[in-house]
Amino acid sequence: MNHLKKITLTEDEIPHQWYNIVADMPNKPLPPLHPGTKEPIGPEMLAPLFPMALIKQEVTGDTWVDIPEEVRDVYKIWRPTPMYRAFGLEKALGTNSKIYYKYEGVSPAGSHKPNTAVPQAYYNRQEGVKRITTETGAGQWGSALSFACQLFGIECEVYMVRVSYEGKPYRKILMNTWGATVYPSPSDRTESGRKILAQDPNSPGSLGIAISEAVELAMQDDQTKYALGSVLNHVLMHQTVIGLESIKQLEKAGDMPDIVVAPFGGGSNFAGIAFPFLRYNLTEGKNIRCIAAEPASCPKLTRGEFRYDLGDTVGMTPLLPMYTLGHNFVPAPIHAGGLRYHGAGAIVSQLLKDGLIEAQSLKQLECFESGILFARTEGIVPAPEATHAIATVMREAKKADEAGESKTILFNLCGHGHFDMGAYEQYLSGKLVEHEVTQEEISASLAELDTPVIA
Amino acid sequence: MNHLKKITLTEDEIPHQWYNIVADMPNKPLPPLHPGTKEPIGPEMLAPLFPMALIKQEVTGDTWVDIPEEVRDVYKIWRPTPMYRAFGLEKALGTNSKIYYKYEGVSPAGSHKPNTAVPQAYYNRQEGVKRITTETGAGQWGSALSFACQLFGIECEVYMVRVSYEGKPYRKILMNTWGATVYPSPSDRTESGRKILAQDPNSPGSLGIAISEAVELAMQDDQTKYALGSVLNHVLMHQTVIGLESIKQLEKAGDMPDIVVAPFGGGSNFAGIAFPFLRYNLTEGKNIRCIAAEPASCPKLTRGEFRYDLGDTVGMTPLLPMYTLGHNFVPAPIHAGGLRYHGAGAIVSQLLKDGLIEAQSLKQLECFESGILFARTEGIVPAPEATHAIATVMREAKKADEAGESKTILFNLCGHGHFDMGAYEQYLSGKLVEHEVTQEEISASLAELDTPVIA
Structure with a gap:
């Protein structure tokens, strides 16, 4: 069956349950802390922000959580998403490895983000919420939530980082x-x-600031809740439909991956494809390498510290256990806006701490070069975020070839680049600049924190 | 089976042959004429422009033409395309009719155009062509051909209407x-x-001028050929994969359409979905209504004349039998750039003349209004071209409801609107202007022609 270019599933093969990796983790993720008392907070503290159904999912220990039929009905607009064998890229690389990719760009919003936006809008509607506030950087999450809210008849108010608001109309x-x-x-x-x-009338904004604004508004109004597009446990869990479908598709191709790769921002992209495969490692003793690909200019996993930190800039959120660069860290304006977040979610951070996953960092020139090669061999123009996975896959394929090995590599092509052509123009015209971050900058940002470091 | 939202096919269900409607037409399309002698031209006259394999397809009388396996392999990147039941739109309209749509926006270029760009690039490569020139308006065709040429290792040179080149970077x-x-x-x-x-240094350009440039360059160089994205017989034939897949999908849903609708520019979009259904009318006495939806500002089918006319502005092409507004007609700058062509292909023109298909014209405000409703109920943001089909479907559903009937309607959602957000902005901000074309303008344009009118 290995001749298949595209491996499709029918709509009855959309998963009926999400996978909750917490149930299988040897060390559970640490609880959030109250920013004042630094004591663990209970689920009830989150009630002003999220509907109870989502709070329950945030703390559940169940391995499987049912996907409501109304959510599955909306998933049918783009799910199951296709999986491809990258014959064109393999040939261009001259590699002996096999490369597969799961393509999430077929969703109406063009990325994997609707996988969680839709259930979040659904549970909010179930509990009578009239309005949802959120933040967005480059706009992938904001557009996914707009789409989902529209379908469920909820008002959606998006706080978009000013520099993107002006630059990505x-x-x-x-x-x-x-x-x-x-x-x-x-x-x-x-x-x-x-x-x-008041401090800076010309502030370009940041994700951390936008989160502060959206959270503040949700706290003030009973009929308004807040939604987050990554980081939190329930968000990561919703994304596992990606990996669960991937397993079915690879079974049809008679294959299983040695390596799974995904871009890394707050963790939802990576969790979505990797957690269902990590389950085989955690419960069946398999050894599938799962690699998070983060930008070198925002290297929380490879150069950050594992400690408690705020999720936002102003201090509206609880303290979360995360690999972090510090909540005041302002990442360079790389084109992969979706990866410009200072911290990693609690689950992913614990998995990294325990050596159960890996991380690599990449500069954006290498990423765009890989993205162009991908577009010219596979046809699909990838989002800048997705090029981080492609570049990592190319590194791993090269390493395998040099070692005389053949690996089976799967990656998450999390979105298309149709709204990122300005970035491609910069690359093609040789104007793309590389952004470095020094150890001094990271140390200075972390030195501002007074929160507990995790041993 | 009618509960299905998405009807999928597997890659082995991609058609193995294109359907050539000419074989089943009661009156065959008229031949092209030499612009000087006004005598029919033979296939050899087209040899400087097209590879022989495509010229043979242009004049073949065979009902079915084999799709090369290498072309099917590339089709697998996005084909078979999904078909959807528009439950959300039906509910919003409160209609008793059933609405299905075939979604061609999943191709890498975002429209149906790669269905013909890929075989055209393939046949050119087979015959050793090094470079292909073409024109593009809004850019859908140019990007499809760029994608196809890249995969087959052919240089691609695109002449883009200046106003679009500047306005759609x-x-x-x-x-x-x-x-x-x-x-x-x-x-x-x-x-x-x-x-x-020389006449107008600030000329905004037009499709007709861009065709003249691309054709001129191909004529001058043995290793360069030309490619056209619509109008010609072989182009329309390549698009029939859309309708052939649609038939298989509707069979899975246990349904058959009463009405098939597609946007109309030069004919390839319409032919692609409609011809395989028209075959049932022509060979089995069925009566499926096939409606071409054209812009009111470029109404060649509803207000043009059936006569011979040039395909371009300067006069580099043969005379083609077409419903035309005259080759000097400059359509208003509507956002559906892909529908701004002065004439209709020979096959479609003959079918209209013989009363075998229908046409309707629509103004762009009605189209955008329909497009927004579609985006908010079905999730996918349609290309401005595609909104012409959506608006026509809404008219037909309303008519059926008023008559107390229930129709099954299928339309071609030929592309997404990711590169057309500027148009949506104009609509949403109330700045979209309506363009009228007067009978005087059409008459004046047609009066410039000295070519044979067809009885």
Whole structure:
């Protein structure tokens, strides 16, 4: 069966349950702490922000969680997503390894983000929520949530990092097309935004600031909740439909991966494809290498510290256990906006701490070079975030060839680059700049924290 | 089986043959004429422009033409494309009709155009062609051909209507990403371009001018050929994979359409989905209504004349039998750039003349309104071209409801709108202007022609 280029599933093969890796982890993720008392907080503290169904998912120890039929019905718009064998790329590389990719760019919003936006909108609607606030950087998450809220009849208010709001107007219009209201952040609509603007009226904004604004608004209003596109346990769990489908597809191809690769921002992309494969390692003694590919300019996994830190800039969130660069760290303006977050989710951080997953960091020139080769051999133009996985796959294929081995490599092609052509233009015209981050910058950012380091 | 939202096929269900409707037409399409002698031209006259394999397809009387395996292998990147039941749109309309759509936007270039770009590049490569020239308006065709040429190792040179080159830079970068060279047209690289520039140095360009430039260059060089994205018989035939897959998908759903709708530019979009269904009318006495949806500002089918006319502006092409507005007609700058062509292909024109198909014209405000409703109920943001089909479907569903009937309607969602967000912004901000074309303008344009009118 290995001649298949595209491995498809029918809509009845969309998973009926999400996989919760927490149940199988040898060391469970640490609890969030109250930022004042530094004591663990209970689920009830999250109630102003999230509907109870999602809070339950955040703390559940169950291995499998049912996907509501109404959510599966919406998933059918783009799921099951196709899996491809990268024959064109393999040939161009001259590799003896086999490369597969799962393509999440077929969703209406163009990335994997709707996998969690849809259930989040659904559970909010079930509990009578009228409005959801959120933040977005490059716009992938904001557009996914706009799409999902529109389908479930919920108002969606998006705080978009100002530099992206101004530089990526088409993502904003996409959100408007789905009926959402989009504000540049920092805005004067919140205490948090006004505080930042008072310090710097020309602030370009950051994800951390935008989170502060969205969280603040949700705290103030009973009928408004907040939604996050990565980091949290329930978000990562929703994404496991990617890996669960991938297992079925590779079974059809009669194959299993030696290596699974995904881009890494807050963890949802990586968790989505990797956790269902990690389950074989955790429960059946398999040894599938799962590699998180992060940008060299925002290297929380490879150069950050494992300690408690805020999820936002202003301090509206609990303290979360994360590999972090510090919540005031401002990543360079790389084109992979979805990977510009200072910290990693609690589950992924624990897995890394325990040596159960790996991480690599990549500079953006190597990533775009890989992305162009991919577009020219496989046809699909990848999102800048996705090129981090492609470049990592190319490294691993080369290593295997040099060792005289043949590996089976699977990666998550998490989105298309249709809204990122400005980045490709910069690369093609030789104007793309490389961003370095020094150890001094990272140390200085971490030195500002007064939160517990995790042994 | 009618509960299915998405009807998928596996890659072995990609058709093995294209359908050539000419074999089943009661009156065959008229031949092209030499622009000087006005005598029918033989296939050999086309040899400087096209490889022999495509010229043979242009004139074949065979009902079925084999699809080469190498072409099917590339089709596998995005084919079979999904078919959807529009449950969300049906509910919003409150209609008793069933609405299905075939989604061609999953191709790497984002539209149905690669269905013919790939075989055209393939046959050119088979015959040793080194370079292909072409024109593009909004950029859908140019990007499809760039993608196809890259995969087959052929240079691609695209003449892009200047107003689009300047106003839609991201489509140009997409072509560059696939390795193509793109020039604004009119350019100073051709006799044709220089002639236009001498008359008007600020000419915004038009499809007709860009065709003149691309054809001129192909005529001058043995190793360079030309490729057209619509109008010609072989192009329409390549697109029939859309309708052939649709038939298999509707069989799985246990359904058959009463009405098939597609947007209409030069005919390839419409032919692609409609011809395989028209076959049932022509050979089995069925009565499936096939409706071409054209823009009111470029109404060749509903208000043009059936006569011989040039395919381009300068006069580099043979005379083609077409419903036309005259080759000097300059359509208003509507956002559906892919529908801004003055004439219709020979086959489609003959079918319309013989009353075997229908046509409707639509203004762009109605189209965008329908497109927004579609995006908000079905999730996918349609290309402006595709909104013409959606608006027509909504008209037909309403008519059926008013008559107390329930129809099964299928339409071709020929592409996504990711590169057209500027158009959506105009609509959402109330700035979209309506374009009318008067009978005087059409008559004046047609009065310039000295070519045979067809009785």
